Amino acid sequence: MFREIKKNKLLPAVTVTDVHSALLVAEALLEGGINVMEITFRTSATAEAIRAIARELPEMKVGAGTILSPDQLSAAQEAGAQFGLSPGLNKQVVEKAQEHEFPFIPGVSTPSDIELALTYGHKMLKLFPVSDLGGENYIGSLEGPYKHTGVRFLVMGGVNLSNLKSYLESDMVTAAGGSWLTPSDLIREKKFKQITAIVRESVILAEQG
Structure with a gap:
């Protein structure tokens, strides 16, 4: 499943409050x-949105984001999510994902987080919040001690059109994600053509990165 993230180089982080909007966002993407997206576990509509996209738009690879507990992970998998992510590294969540053979990307922000993730066998990691941590300079500092381990990052937190290309130019970065691809105000105002335009611009930049 991570192949799709690596292939797209982009992962939209989508927060929705109703199933219909989720489907329209998926179509816009x-x-x-x-053809890959995450629905964040930040509203009561998350599980049903995942279920609807998995059922009605099988060409979209849909995952669940902001997974903070084992129960949320189970709910995501039961709804049809094909992968999951979290902002941090919760041992209980990681172990639950392994128990259920559920593709999972834990979040990291420090060397200790990275090393803990490695003990669990995770090498695809969500570096969050990347911009607040120091952006490209921080990634460069991590390259020396960790590049040889096979660790690669999905960078999230402060990524946007202005810095996307520079992040993707790093050998340590596999993909970049975030809500800039599907701004909540555009979802709320049902401006899905504008979301498509942002996505197209991002895809072009990603291809150059």
């Missing part, structure tokens, strides 16, 4: 050239 597909039209813009991205």
Whole structure:
């Protein structure tokens, strides 16, 4: 499943409050050239949104984000999520994912987090919040001690059109994600064509990175 993230180089982090909007966002992403997305566990509509996308738009690879507990991970998998992510590294969540053979990307922010993730066998890691941590300079500092381990980052937190290309130019970065691809105000205002336009612009930049 991570192949799709690596192939797209982009992972939209989508927060929705209703299933219908989730489907329209997924369609806007597909039209813009991205076939992978995460629905964040930040509203009561998350599980049903995942279920609807998995059922009605099978060409979209849908995952669950902001997984903070084993129960949320189980709910995500039961809804049809094909992968999961978290902002941090919760041992209980990681172990639950391994128990259920559920593709999972834990979040890291420090060398200690990275080393703990490695003890669990995770090498695809969400570096969050990357911009607040120091952006490209921080990633460069991590390259020396960790590049040889096979660790690669999905960078999230402060990524946008202005810095996307520079992040993707790093050998340590596999993909970049975030809500800039599907701004909540555009979802709320049902401006899905504008979301498609942002996605298309991002896809072009990603191809150059």
